Amino acid sequence: MLKVYNSLTHKKEEFVPLQPGKVGLYVCGVTVYDYCHIGHARCYISFDVIQRWLRRSYEVTFVRNFTDVDDKIIKRANENGEEPLALSARFIDAYHEDMDKLNVAKADIEPKVSTHMDWIIRLTEGLLEKEMAYRVPSESDVKGAGDDVFYRVEKFKNYMELSKKNLDDLRSGARVDVDSRKESPMDFALWKSAKPGEPFWESPYGNGRPGWHIECSAMSWAHLGTSFDIHGGGKDLVFPHHTNEIAQSEGCHGEKYAKYWLHNGFVNVKDEAKCPVSGKFLAEIPEAEHVTVQLGEDMYICGSADCAEKFKAEPDTYLKMSKSLGNFFTIREVLEKYSNESLRWLMVSTHYRNPIGFSDRLLEKAENRVAYLYETRLAVEEYLSQHEAVEGDSIAKVFARDGQDYNPWADFETFMNDDFNTAGAIGVFNEFLKVANLLVSGREKEWTGSKLKPPRRARLLNEWTTLLAKFTEVIGLGESDPESYLNQQRSQRSALRGIDEARVNQLIADRKTARENKDFAKADEIRDEINAMQVVLKDTLSGTRWTIQSDL
Protein backbone atom coordinates (compact mmCIF):
# COMPACT_ATOMS: atom_id res chain seq x y z
CA MET A 1 0.00 0.00 0.00
CA LEU A 2 1.34 3.37 -1.06
CA LYS A 3 1.31 6.20 1.44
CA VAL A 4 2.05 9.79 0.57
CA TYR A 5 2.53 12.88 2.67
CA ASN A 6 -0.15 15.35 1.65
CA SER A 7 0.81 19.00 2.21
CA LEU A 8 -2.88 19.87 2.16
CA THR A 9 -3.69 17.82 5.25
CA HIS A 10 -0.16 17.83 6.70
CA LYS A 11 -0.40 14.08 7.14
CA LYS A 12 0.74 10.88 5.54
CA GLU A 13 -2.26 9.33 3.82
CA GLU A 14 -3.03 6.18 1.93
CA PHE A 15 -2.89 6.92 -1.78
CA VAL A 16 -6.25 6.26 -3.43
CA PRO A 17 -6.55 7.58 -6.98
CA LEU A 18 -9.74 9.31 -8.12
CA GLN A 19 -10.22 6.66 -10.81
CA PRO A 20 -9.04 3.15 -10.06
CA GLY A 21 -5.81 2.31 -11.84
CA LYS A 22 -5.19 5.80 -13.16
CA VAL A 23 -3.19 8.74 -11.90
CA GLY A 24 -3.18 12.32 -13.10
CA LEU A 25 0.07 14.02 -12.05
CA TYR A 26 0.89 17.68 -12.53
CA VAL A 27 4.25 19.16 -11.61
CA CYS A 28 5.03 22.85 -11.96
CA GLY A 29 7.70 23.26 -14.60
CA VAL A 30 10.31 25.91 -15.17
CA THR A 31 9.95 29.51 -16.13
CA VAL A 32 12.29 29.38 -19.06
CA TYR A 33 14.43 32.49 -18.91
CA ASP A 34 17.74 30.91 -17.86
CA TYR A 35 19.53 27.60 -17.41
CA CYS A 36 18.16 25.23 -14.80
CA HIS A 37 19.82 25.22 -11.41
CA ILE A 38 20.31 22.52 -8.83
CA GLY A 39 16.99 23.37 -7.20
CA HIS A 40 15.24 22.43 -10.43
CA ALA A 41 17.35 19.28 -10.56
CA ARG A 42 16.15 18.32 -7.11
CA CYS A 43 12.51 18.84 -7.98
CA TYR A 44 12.54 17.10 -11.33
CA ILE A 45 14.67 14.17 -10.19
CA SER A 46 12.38 13.68 -7.18
CA PHE A 47 9.26 13.67 -9.31
CA ASP A 48 10.95 11.56 -11.95
CA VAL A 49 11.43 8.81 -9.38
CA ILE A 50 7.90 9.32 -8.07
CA GLN A 51 6.55 9.06 -11.57
CA ARG A 52 8.59 5.93 -12.26
CA TRP A 53 7.28 4.34 -9.08
CA LEU A 54 3.65 5.23 -9.82
CA ARG A 55 3.88 3.77 -13.30
CA ARG A 56 4.58 0.35 -11.83
CA SER A 57 1.02 0.23 -10.49
CA TYR A 58 -0.95 2.85 -12.39
CA GLU A 59 -1.59 4.26 -15.77
CA VAL A 60 -0.05 7.69 -15.26
CA THR A 61 -0.69 10.88 -17.16
CA PHE A 62 2.19 13.13 -16.24
CA VAL A 63 1.97 16.80 -17.13
CA ARG A 64 4.83 19.23 -16.54
CA ASN A 65 4.51 22.66 -18.07
CA PHE A 66 6.79 25.36 -19.37
CA THR A 67 6.00 28.88 -18.34
CA ASP A 68 7.12 30.71 -21.44
CA VAL A 69 5.19 33.95 -20.91
CA ASP A 70 6.39 35.81 -17.86
CA ASP A 71 7.85 39.07 -16.56
CA LYS A 72 11.34 37.68 -16.19
CA ILE A 73 11.38 36.25 -19.70
CA ILE A 74 10.24 39.55 -21.14
CA LYS A 75 12.81 41.48 -19.15
CA ARG A 76 15.64 39.16 -20.17
CA ALA A 77 14.56 39.16 -23.81
CA ASN A 78 14.43 42.95 -23.90
CA GLU A 79 17.94 43.09 -22.46
CA ASN A 80 19.14 40.74 -25.19
CA GLY A 81 17.15 42.37 -27.95
CA GLU A 82 15.52 38.99 -28.54
CA GLU A 83 11.91 37.92 -29.03
CA PRO A 84 10.58 36.57 -25.71
CA LEU A 85 9.28 33.38 -27.28
CA ALA A 86 12.60 32.83 -29.06
CA LEU A 87 14.43 33.18 -25.77
CA SER A 88 12.10 30.79 -23.99
CA ALA A 89 12.40 28.30 -26.85
CA ARG A 90 16.18 28.32 -26.42
CA PHE A 91 15.91 27.61 -22.73
CA ILE A 92 13.33 24.89 -23.29
CA ASP A 93 15.94 23.16 -25.46
CA ALA A 94 18.58 23.70 -22.79
CA TYR A 95 16.19 22.28 -20.21
CA HIS A 96 15.71 19.12 -22.26
CA GLU A 97 19.46 18.72 -22.66
CA ASP A 98 20.01 19.05 -18.93
CA MET A 99 17.20 16.68 -18.03
CA ASP A 100 18.41 14.08 -20.52
CA LYS A 101 21.77 14.13 -18.78
CA LEU A 102 20.12 13.65 -15.42
CA ASN A 103 18.06 10.78 -16.83
CA VAL A 104 14.85 12.66 -16.09
CA ALA A 105 12.21 11.37 -18.46
CA LYS A 106 10.06 13.74 -20.45
CA ALA A 107 6.55 14.21 -19.11
CA ASP A 108 3.73 12.74 -21.18
CA ILE A 109 2.56 16.25 -21.91
CA GLU A 110 4.73 19.36 -21.67
CA PRO A 111 2.35 22.23 -22.37
CA LYS A 112 3.35 25.85 -22.80
CA VAL A 113 1.50 28.97 -21.68
CA SER A 114 1.80 30.54 -25.11
CA THR A 115 -0.32 27.82 -26.68
CA HIS A 116 -2.96 27.73 -23.93
CA MET A 117 -4.31 31.27 -24.01
CA ASP A 118 -7.79 30.01 -24.83
CA TRP A 119 -7.86 27.92 -21.67
CA ILE A 120 -6.57 30.81 -19.61
CA ILE A 121 -9.31 33.05 -20.96
CA ARG A 122 -11.99 30.40 -20.37
CA LEU A 123 -10.85 30.12 -16.78
CA THR A 124 -10.79 33.88 -16.30
CA GLU A 125 -14.27 34.14 -17.80
CA GLY A 126 -15.52 31.51 -15.41
CA LEU A 127 -14.13 33.41 -12.45
CA LEU A 128 -15.61 36.69 -13.64
CA GLU A 129 -19.02 35.05 -14.04
CA LYS A 130 -18.89 33.82 -10.48
CA GLU A 131 -17.67 37.21 -9.30
CA MET A 132 -14.53 35.59 -7.99
CA ALA A 133 -12.68 38.11 -10.15
CA TYR A 134 -13.14 41.70 -11.24
CA ARG A 135 -11.97 44.00 -14.01
CA VAL A 136 -10.34 47.37 -13.63
CA PRO A 137 -9.39 49.72 -16.45
CA SER A 138 -5.83 49.56 -17.61
CA GLU A 139 -3.42 52.33 -16.76
CA SER A 140 -1.40 51.41 -19.80
CA ASP A 141 -1.38 53.71 -22.81
CA VAL A 142 -0.72 50.88 -25.24
CA LYS A 143 -3.33 50.83 -27.98
CA GLY A 144 -5.84 48.03 -27.46
CA ALA A 145 -4.94 47.50 -23.80
CA GLY A 146 -8.25 47.07 -22.04
CA ASP A 147 -8.66 45.95 -18.48
CA ASP A 148 -6.66 44.20 -15.83
CA VAL A 149 -8.39 41.30 -14.13
CA PHE A 150 -7.80 40.52 -10.46
CA TYR A 151 -8.81 37.59 -8.30
CA ARG A 152 -11.04 38.50 -5.36
CA VAL A 153 -9.24 36.64 -2.60
CA GLU A 154 -11.78 37.52 0.12
CA LYS A 155 -14.44 35.54 -1.74
CA PHE A 156 -12.55 32.26 -1.54
CA LYS A 157 -13.11 30.78 1.89
CA ASN A 158 -10.30 28.25 2.08
CA TYR A 159 -7.62 30.51 0.70
CA MET A 160 -5.07 29.61 3.34
CA GLU A 161 -5.78 25.88 3.59
CA LEU A 162 -2.53 24.85 1.96
CA SER A 163 -0.11 27.38 3.34
CA LYS A 164 -1.42 27.40 6.92
CA LYS A 165 -0.92 31.14 7.01
CA ASN A 166 -3.56 33.71 7.81
CA LEU A 167 -4.51 36.67 5.71
CA ASP A 168 -3.76 39.24 8.39
CA ASP A 169 -0.16 38.10 8.76
CA LEU A 170 0.32 38.31 5.05
CA ARG A 171 -1.10 41.80 4.87
CA SER A 172 1.17 43.05 7.61
CA GLY A 173 4.16 41.40 5.97
CA ALA A 174 3.46 42.68 2.49
CA ARG A 175 6.62 44.16 1.08
CA VAL A 176 5.49 45.21 -2.34
CA ASP A 177 3.73 48.42 -3.20
CA VAL A 178 0.01 47.89 -3.24
CA ASP A 179 -1.79 48.58 -6.47
CA SER A 180 -4.50 51.03 -5.40
CA ARG A 181 -6.88 49.75 -8.06
CA LYS A 182 -7.18 46.44 -6.22
CA GLU A 183 -10.09 45.94 -3.87
CA SER A 184 -7.79 44.22 -1.43
CA PRO A 185 -4.00 44.15 -1.24
CA MET A 186 -4.03 40.34 -1.40
CA ASP A 187 -5.83 40.20 -4.71
CA PHE A 188 -3.61 38.98 -7.52
CA ALA A 189 -3.61 39.47 -11.27
CA LEU A 190 -5.25 36.93 -13.57
CA TRP A 191 -4.81 39.06 -16.65
CA LYS A 192 -2.46 41.97 -17.16
CA SER A 193 -3.23 44.58 -19.79
CA ALA A 194 -0.59 45.13 -22.46
CA LYS A 195 2.31 47.40 -21.58
CA PRO A 196 4.91 49.03 -23.81
CA GLY A 197 7.55 46.63 -25.09
CA GLU A 198 5.67 43.52 -23.98
CA PRO A 199 4.10 40.76 -26.02
CA PHE A 200 0.32 40.50 -25.79
CA TRP A 201 -2.59 38.30 -26.75
CA GLU A 202 -6.16 39.24 -27.57
CA SER A 203 -8.82 38.68 -24.94
CA PRO A 204 -12.33 39.79 -24.02
CA TYR A 205 -10.64 42.34 -21.73
CA GLY A 206 -8.47 43.79 -24.45
CA ASN A 207 -4.86 42.99 -25.34
CA GLY A 208 -2.71 41.67 -22.58
CA ARG A 209 -1.15 38.58 -21.08
CA PRO A 210 -1.86 36.20 -18.22
CA GLY A 211 -0.75 36.65 -14.61
CA TRP A 212 1.70 34.25 -13.07
CA HIS A 213 -0.49 31.63 -11.41
CA ILE A 214 -3.29 31.12 -13.85
CA GLU A 215 -1.29 29.12 -16.37
CA CYS A 216 -0.99 26.05 -14.16
CA SER A 217 -4.68 26.09 -13.35
CA ALA A 218 -5.44 26.39 -17.06
CA MET A 219 -3.00 23.77 -18.33
CA SER A 220 -3.86 21.19 -15.71
CA TRP A 221 -7.52 21.71 -16.60
CA ALA A 222 -6.74 21.31 -20.29
CA HIS A 223 -4.83 18.05 -19.84
CA LEU A 224 -6.02 16.47 -16.60
CA GLY A 225 -9.49 17.93 -16.13
CA THR A 226 -10.95 19.98 -13.32
CA SER A 227 -9.91 17.54 -10.63
CA PHE A 228 -6.87 15.28 -10.58
CA ASP A 229 -4.75 13.18 -8.23
CA ILE A 230 -1.35 14.68 -7.52
CA HIS A 231 0.06 18.15 -7.81
CA GLY A 232 3.75 18.58 -7.12
CA GLY A 233 6.43 21.23 -6.97
CA GLY A 234 9.02 22.83 -4.75
CA LYS A 235 8.16 23.90 -1.22
CA ASP A 236 8.75 27.49 -2.21
CA LEU A 237 5.68 27.36 -4.42
CA VAL A 238 3.25 26.62 -1.61
CA PHE A 239 2.61 30.31 -1.26
CA PRO A 240 1.59 32.11 -3.31
CA HIS A 241 1.68 29.99 -6.44
CA HIS A 242 -0.12 26.84 -5.35
CA THR A 243 -2.37 28.72 -2.97
CA ASN A 244 -3.53 30.83 -5.89
CA GLU A 245 -3.87 27.86 -8.20
CA ILE A 246 -6.30 26.29 -5.77
CA ALA A 247 -8.22 29.53 -5.45
CA GLN A 248 -8.49 29.87 -9.23
CA SER A 249 -9.39 26.30 -10.08
CA GLU A 250 -11.73 25.60 -7.20
CA GLY A 251 -13.21 29.07 -7.49
CA CYS A 252 -14.03 28.46 -11.12
CA HIS A 253 -15.00 24.78 -11.19
CA GLY A 254 -16.36 24.36 -7.68
CA GLU A 255 -14.52 21.04 -7.38
CA LYS A 256 -11.56 19.83 -5.39
CA TYR A 257 -8.52 20.77 -7.47
CA ALA A 258 -5.75 18.29 -6.60
CA LYS A 259 -6.32 15.49 -4.12
CA TYR A 260 -2.69 15.19 -2.98
CA TRP A 261 -0.09 17.94 -2.84
CA LEU A 262 3.55 16.85 -2.78
CA HIS A 263 6.29 19.37 -2.12
CA ASN A 264 10.00 18.71 -2.37
CA GLY A 265 12.52 20.34 -0.01
CA PHE A 266 15.23 22.82 -0.79
CA VAL A 267 18.83 22.47 -1.79
CA ASN A 268 21.17 24.33 0.55
CA VAL A 269 24.53 25.15 -0.92
CA LYS A 270 27.31 24.78 1.61
CA ASP A 271 30.75 26.20 1.27
CA GLU A 272 32.92 23.64 3.01
CA ALA A 273 36.39 24.37 4.30
CA LYS A 274 39.40 22.17 3.60
CA CYS A 275 42.61 21.74 5.50
CA PRO A 276 45.18 23.79 3.56
CA VAL A 277 47.86 21.12 3.98
CA SER A 278 46.18 17.74 3.64
CA GLY A 279 43.36 19.00 1.44
CA LYS A 280 40.90 17.03 3.52
CA PHE A 281 37.49 18.47 4.20
CA LEU A 282 37.40 19.67 7.79
CA ALA A 283 33.88 18.29 8.18
CA GLU A 284 35.41 14.82 7.82
CA ILE A 285 37.74 15.35 10.76
CA PRO A 286 36.52 15.46 14.37
CA GLU A 287 36.45 19.01 15.63
CA ALA A 288 38.64 18.15 18.60
CA GLU A 289 41.51 17.49 16.21
CA HIS A 290 41.24 20.80 14.42
CA VAL A 291 44.15 23.14 14.98
CA THR A 292 43.84 26.86 14.45
CA VAL A 293 46.75 28.69 12.89
CA GLN A 294 47.02 32.44 12.93
CA LEU A 295 49.02 34.17 10.23
CA GLY A 296 48.96 37.92 10.64
CA GLU A 297 45.32 38.92 10.63
CA ASP A 298 44.02 35.71 9.10
CA MET A 299 42.93 32.54 10.84
CA TYR A 300 43.26 29.14 9.24
CA ILE A 301 42.17 25.72 10.41
CA CYS A 302 44.22 22.60 9.83
CA GLY A 303 43.01 19.06 10.23
CA SER A 304 45.79 17.99 12.58
CA ALA A 305 48.74 19.25 14.58
CA ASP A 306 51.08 17.82 11.94
CA CYS A 307 49.39 19.81 9.23
CA ALA A 308 49.48 22.93 11.36
CA GLU A 309 53.27 22.56 11.78
CA LYS A 310 53.82 22.18 8.07
CA PHE A 311 51.49 25.04 7.37
CA LYS A 312 53.34 27.38 9.74
CA ALA A 313 56.66 26.41 8.18
CA GLU A 314 55.62 27.04 4.58
CA PRO A 315 52.33 28.91 4.48
CA ASP A 316 52.80 30.17 0.94
CA THR A 317 53.17 26.70 -0.51
CA TYR A 318 49.91 25.56 0.97
CA LEU A 319 47.83 28.66 0.54
CA LYS A 320 48.07 28.30 -3.21
CA MET A 321 46.50 24.89 -3.03
CA SER A 322 43.61 25.83 -0.82
CA LYS A 323 41.80 28.07 -3.24
CA SER A 324 38.09 27.78 -2.89
CA LEU A 325 36.25 25.73 -5.44
CA GLY A 326 33.26 28.04 -5.25
CA ASN A 327 29.58 27.22 -5.27
CA PHE A 328 27.63 25.77 -8.11
CA PHE A 329 24.24 26.83 -9.17
CA THR A 330 23.35 25.66 -12.64
CA ILE A 331 23.13 22.01 -13.58
CA ARG A 332 25.59 22.68 -16.39
CA GLU A 333 28.20 24.05 -14.03
CA VAL A 334 27.89 21.00 -11.80
CA LEU A 335 28.13 18.58 -14.70
CA GLU A 336 31.33 20.18 -15.91
CA LYS A 337 33.01 18.81 -12.81
CA TYR A 338 30.97 15.79 -11.82
CA SER A 339 29.39 12.95 -13.71
CA ASN A 340 25.69 13.23 -14.41
CA GLU A 341 24.68 10.32 -12.26
CA SER A 342 26.58 11.64 -9.25
CA LEU A 343 24.18 14.57 -9.05
CA ARG A 344 21.22 12.24 -9.35
CA TRP A 345 22.64 9.91 -6.70
CA LEU A 346 23.06 12.85 -4.32
CA MET A 347 19.47 13.94 -4.84
CA VAL A 348 17.99 10.48 -4.50
CA SER A 349 19.96 9.64 -1.37
CA THR A 350 17.87 12.04 0.72
CA HIS A 351 14.12 11.85 1.18
CA TYR A 352 12.46 14.29 -1.23
CA ARG A 353 10.79 16.36 1.49
CA ASN A 354 13.93 16.94 3.56
CA PRO A 355 16.39 19.71 2.93
CA ILE A 356 19.52 18.59 1.15
CA GLY A 357 23.03 19.90 1.60
CA PHE A 358 24.97 20.58 -1.53
CA SER A 359 28.75 20.80 -1.70
CA ASP A 360 31.76 19.47 -3.52
CA ARG A 361 32.38 17.02 -0.73
CA LEU A 362 28.91 15.50 -1.01
CA LEU A 363 29.08 15.35 -4.79
CA GLU A 364 32.45 13.65 -4.56
CA LYS A 365 30.97 11.03 -2.25
CA ALA A 366 28.06 10.49 -4.60
CA GLU A 367 30.48 10.21 -7.50
CA ASN A 368 32.35 7.44 -5.70
CA ARG A 369 29.14 5.56 -4.99
CA VAL A 370 28.13 5.67 -8.64
CA ALA A 371 31.58 4.40 -9.59
CA TYR A 372 31.11 1.54 -7.12
CA LEU A 373 27.78 0.71 -8.73
CA TYR A 374 29.29 0.54 -12.20
CA GLU A 375 32.44 -1.25 -11.10
CA THR A 376 30.22 -3.85 -9.50
CA ARG A 377 28.23 -4.26 -12.69
CA LEU A 378 31.44 -4.58 -14.67
CA ALA A 379 32.80 -7.23 -12.33
CA VAL A 380 29.55 -9.19 -12.60
CA GLU A 381 29.62 -9.06 -16.38
CA GLU A 382 33.20 -10.28 -16.39
CA TYR A 383 32.40 -13.12 -14.05
CA LEU A 384 29.43 -14.23 -16.11
CA SER A 385 31.45 -14.14 -19.30
CA GLN A 386 33.88 -16.63 -17.74
CA HIS A 387 31.55 -19.01 -15.93
CA GLU A 388 28.60 -21.13 -17.00
CA ALA A 389 25.64 -21.24 -14.66
CA VAL A 390 23.95 -24.31 -13.23
CA GLU A 391 20.57 -24.53 -11.52
CA GLY A 392 20.48 -24.04 -7.79
CA ASP A 393 18.99 -22.08 -4.93
CA SER A 394 17.90 -18.49 -5.35
CA ILE A 395 19.46 -15.39 -3.80
CA ALA A 396 16.62 -15.28 -1.28
CA LYS A 397 17.56 -18.73 0.05
CA VAL A 398 21.33 -18.55 -0.22
CA PHE A 399 21.56 -15.16 1.48
CA ALA A 400 18.86 -15.83 4.06
CA ARG A 401 19.64 -14.47 7.50
CA ASP A 402 18.30 -15.65 10.83
CA GLY A 403 15.94 -17.98 9.02
CA GLN A 404 14.52 -15.06 7.01
CA ASP A 405 14.79 -15.05 3.24
CA TYR A 406 16.90 -12.23 1.84
CA ASN A 407 14.47 -10.24 -0.21
CA PRO A 408 15.93 -6.84 -1.04
CA TRP A 409 13.23 -6.02 -3.55
CA ALA A 410 10.49 -6.40 -0.94
CA ASP A 411 12.42 -4.10 1.41
CA PHE A 412 12.95 -1.62 -1.38
CA GLU A 413 9.22 -1.65 -2.14
CA THR A 414 8.37 -1.04 1.50
CA PHE A 415 10.53 2.07 1.54
CA MET A 416 9.24 3.35 -1.77
CA ASN A 417 5.65 2.83 -0.72
CA ASP A 418 6.30 4.89 2.38
CA ASP A 419 6.07 8.31 0.76
CA PHE A 420 8.73 7.49 -1.83
CA ASN A 421 11.50 7.07 0.71
CA THR A 422 14.37 6.82 -1.75
CA ALA A 423 16.93 7.36 1.01
CA GLY A 424 15.89 4.16 2.77
CA ALA A 425 15.55 2.40 -0.56
CA ILE A 426 19.12 3.34 -1.47
CA GLY A 427 20.25 1.70 1.77
CA VAL A 428 18.69 -1.57 0.61
CA PHE A 429 20.23 -1.09 -2.81
CA ASN A 430 23.71 -0.63 -1.31
CA GLU A 431 23.50 -3.97 0.42
CA PHE A 432 22.25 -5.55 -2.74
CA LEU A 433 25.32 -4.31 -4.60
CA LYS A 434 27.52 -5.83 -1.93
CA VAL A 435 25.96 -9.23 -2.57
CA ALA A 436 27.31 -9.17 -6.11
CA ASN A 437 30.79 -8.26 -4.95
CA LEU A 438 30.73 -11.09 -2.45
CA LEU A 439 29.92 -13.57 -5.19
CA VAL A 440 32.34 -12.15 -7.72
CA SER A 441 35.21 -12.24 -5.26
CA GLY A 442 34.22 -15.68 -3.97
CA ARG A 443 33.56 -14.37 -0.49
CA GLU A 444 29.89 -15.23 -0.10
CA LYS A 445 30.94 -17.36 2.84
CA GLU A 446 31.28 -14.15 4.84
CA TRP A 447 27.52 -13.78 4.64
CA THR A 448 26.14 -17.24 4.01
CA GLY A 449 28.55 -19.32 6.06
CA SER A 450 29.43 -21.65 3.21
CA LYS A 451 31.36 -21.44 0.00
CA LEU A 452 29.84 -21.95 -3.44
CA LYS A 453 31.26 -23.33 -6.67
CA PRO A 454 31.60 -20.89 -9.58
CA PRO A 455 28.64 -22.28 -11.59
CA ARG A 456 26.36 -21.75 -8.61
CA ARG A 457 27.69 -18.23 -8.23
CA ALA A 458 27.05 -17.60 -11.90
CA ARG A 459 23.46 -18.72 -11.44
CA LEU A 460 23.03 -16.29 -8.57
CA LEU A 461 24.69 -13.49 -10.51
CA ASN A 462 22.31 -14.05 -13.40
CA GLU A 463 19.44 -13.66 -11.00
CA TRP A 464 21.16 -10.63 -9.49
CA THR A 465 21.48 -8.99 -12.89
CA THR A 466 17.77 -9.39 -13.58
CA LEU A 467 16.92 -8.01 -10.17
CA LEU A 468 19.33 -5.10 -10.55
CA ALA A 469 17.38 -3.85 -13.53
CA LYS A 470 14.27 -3.56 -11.37
CA PHE A 471 16.10 -1.26 -8.96
CA THR A 472 17.85 0.85 -11.56
CA GLU A 473 14.64 1.31 -13.51
CA VAL A 474 13.06 2.97 -10.48
CA ILE A 475 15.92 5.16 -9.29
CA GLY A 476 17.19 5.93 -12.76
CA LEU A 477 20.79 5.20 -11.83
CA GLY A 478 23.14 2.58 -13.19
CA GLU A 479 21.27 2.13 -16.44
CA SER A 480 24.20 3.02 -18.72
CA ASP A 481 26.88 0.73 -20.10
CA PRO A 482 29.40 0.29 -17.25
CA GLU A 483 32.57 0.44 -19.32
CA SER A 484 31.64 3.59 -21.19
CA TYR A 485 30.24 5.24 -18.09
CA LEU A 486 33.42 4.64 -16.11
CA ASN A 487 35.58 5.78 -18.99
CA GLN A 488 33.58 8.92 -19.36
CA GLN A 489 33.78 9.66 -15.67
CA ARG A 490 37.53 9.11 -15.74
CA SER A 491 38.08 11.26 -18.81
CA GLN A 492 36.16 14.07 -17.20
CA ARG A 493 38.37 13.92 -14.12
CA SER A 494 41.53 13.55 -16.19
CA ALA A 495 40.70 16.62 -18.20
CA LEU A 496 39.96 18.67 -15.08
CA ARG A 497 43.23 17.72 -13.47
CA GLY A 498 45.32 17.85 -16.60
CA ILE A 499 46.18 14.17 -16.52
CA ASP A 500 47.65 12.83 -19.75
CA GLU A 501 45.79 9.56 -20.41
CA ALA A 502 48.25 8.41 -23.05
CA ARG A 503 51.11 8.86 -20.62
CA VAL A 504 49.25 6.85 -17.98
CA ASN A 505 48.59 4.04 -20.43
CA GLN A 506 52.25 3.99 -21.45
CA LEU A 507 53.37 3.75 -17.83
CA ILE A 508 50.88 0.97 -17.19
CA ALA A 509 52.31 -0.95 -20.15
CA ASP A 510 55.86 -0.43 -18.85
CA ARG A 511 54.80 -1.64 -15.43
CA LYS A 512 53.18 -4.70 -16.96
CA THR A 513 56.44 -5.61 -18.65
CA ALA A 514 58.37 -5.14 -15.43
CA ARG A 515 55.90 -7.32 -13.54
CA GLU A 516 56.08 -10.06 -16.15
CA ASN A 517 59.84 -10.00 -15.68
CA LYS A 518 59.30 -10.21 -11.91
CA ASP A 519 61.11 -6.91 -11.60
CA PHE A 520 58.87 -5.73 -8.78
CA ALA A 521 61.16 -2.92 -7.70
CA LYS A 522 60.86 -1.38 -11.14
CA ALA A 523 57.11 -2.04 -11.25
CA ASP A 524 56.59 -0.33 -7.91
CA GLU A 525 58.71 2.59 -8.99
CA ILE A 526 56.49 3.08 -12.01
CA ARG A 527 53.40 2.78 -9.87
CA ASP A 528 54.73 5.47 -7.54
CA GLU A 529 55.14 7.71 -10.53
CA ILE A 530 51.57 6.96 -11.60
CA ASN A 531 50.24 7.55 -8.09
CA ALA A 532 51.97 10.91 -8.04
CA MET A 533 49.76 11.87 -10.97
CA GLN A 534 46.71 11.24 -8.73
CA VAL A 535 46.05 8.05 -10.65
CA VAL A 536 45.18 4.85 -8.79
CA LEU A 537 45.77 1.43 -10.28
CA LYS A 538 43.56 -1.61 -9.79
CA ASP A 539 45.00 -4.90 -10.92
CA THR A 540 42.32 -7.39 -11.92
CA LEU A 541 42.39 -10.82 -13.51
CA SER A 542 41.58 -9.30 -16.86
CA GLY A 543 44.21 -6.59 -16.65
CA THR A 544 45.01 -3.32 -14.92
CA ARG A 545 42.30 -0.73 -14.57
CA TRP A 546 42.95 2.82 -13.47
CA THR A 547 40.94 5.56 -11.87
CA ILE A 548 41.57 9.09 -10.67
CA GLN A 549 42.08 9.50 -6.97
CA SER A 550 39.12 10.99 -5.16
CA ASP A 551 39.49 14.27 -3.31
CA LEU A 552 38.20 12.64 -0.15
Add this chain to the structure above:
RNA sequence: GGUAACGUGCCAGAGUGGUCUAAUGGGGCGGUUUGCAAAACCGUUGUUCGCCGGUUCGAAUCCGGCCGUUACCUCCA
Protein backbone atom coordinates in the same frame (compact mmCIF):
# COMPACT_ATOMS: atom_id res chain seq x y z
C1' G B 1 8.21 41.48 12.66
C1' G B 2 4.85 37.12 11.17
C1' U B 3 4.74 31.91 9.60
C1' A B 4 6.63 27.09 8.62
C1' A B 5 10.10 23.22 8.23
C1' C B 6 14.38 21.09 9.96
C1' G B 7 18.29 19.90 14.10
C1' U B 8 20.25 11.89 14.64
C1' G B 9 26.88 9.21 16.10
C1' C B 10 33.52 12.01 12.96
C1' C B 11 30.46 12.99 8.14
C1' A B 12 26.10 11.98 5.03
C1' G B 13 21.47 9.88 6.04
C1' A B 14 17.02 6.34 7.29
C1' G B 15 14.16 5.54 11.54
C1' U B 16 7.98 9.11 14.23
C1' G B 17 5.99 5.11 21.15
C1' G B 18 8.64 -1.10 22.90
C1' U B 19 13.02 -6.82 18.44
C1' C B 20 16.50 1.22 18.35
C1' U B 21 22.15 -0.58 23.11
C1' A B 22 19.70 3.75 15.65
C1' A B 23 19.32 0.89 8.69
C1' U B 24 22.72 2.10 4.89
C1' G B 25 27.03 4.51 2.95
C1' G B 26 31.59 7.23 3.93
C1' G B 27 35.74 7.96 7.59
C1' G B 28 39.14 5.85 11.50
C1' C B 29 41.30 1.31 13.35
C1' G B 30 42.28 -4.08 12.76
C1' G B 31 42.02 -8.14 9.26
C1' U B 32 41.21 -11.36 4.58
C1' U B 33 43.05 -10.87 -0.24
C1' U B 34 47.36 -9.09 -3.21
C1' G B 35 54.52 -10.14 -5.22
C1' C B 36 53.46 -5.21 -2.83
C1' A B 37 49.37 -1.97 -3.58
C1' A B 38 44.55 -0.44 -5.11
C1' A B 39 39.76 -2.40 -5.40
C1' A B 40 36.59 -5.91 -3.09
C1' C B 41 35.11 -8.33 1.36
C1' C B 42 35.04 -9.14 6.93
C1' G B 43 35.42 -7.31 11.91
C1' U B 44 35.62 -3.12 14.97
C1' U B 45 34.86 1.93 16.60
C1' G B 46 30.56 5.21 18.07
C1' U B 47 25.41 4.16 24.92
C1' U B 48 23.79 8.30 21.44
C1' C B 49 19.38 11.14 18.74
C1' G B 50 20.16 20.34 19.70
C1' C B 51 19.10 21.92 25.14
C1' C B 52 15.66 21.87 29.36
C1' G B 53 11.26 20.11 31.39
C1' G B 54 6.70 17.06 30.95
C1' U B 55 3.37 12.72 29.41
C1' U B 56 4.11 7.27 29.60
C1' C B 57 5.41 0.97 32.51
C1' G B 58 8.47 2.58 28.21
C1' A B 59 10.57 8.29 23.82
C1' A B 60 15.32 9.76 18.96
C1' U B 61 9.97 9.09 18.15
C1' C B 62 4.30 12.53 21.75
C1' C B 63 3.62 17.61 24.44
C1' G B 64 5.65 22.52 26.19
C1' G B 65 9.61 26.05 26.45
C1' C B 66 14.43 27.56 24.79
C1' C B 67 18.52 27.69 21.31
C1' G B 68 20.23 27.06 16.29
C1' U B 69 19.71 26.44 10.88
C1' U B 70 16.91 27.10 6.51
C1' A B 71 12.97 28.99 3.91
C1' C B 72 8.46 31.71 2.80
C1' C B 73 5.51 36.35 3.60
C1' U B 74 3.12 38.71 -4.79
C1' C B 75 5.83 36.33 -9.39
C1' C B 76 12.24 31.42 -7.00
C1' A B 77 11.77 24.13 -7.89
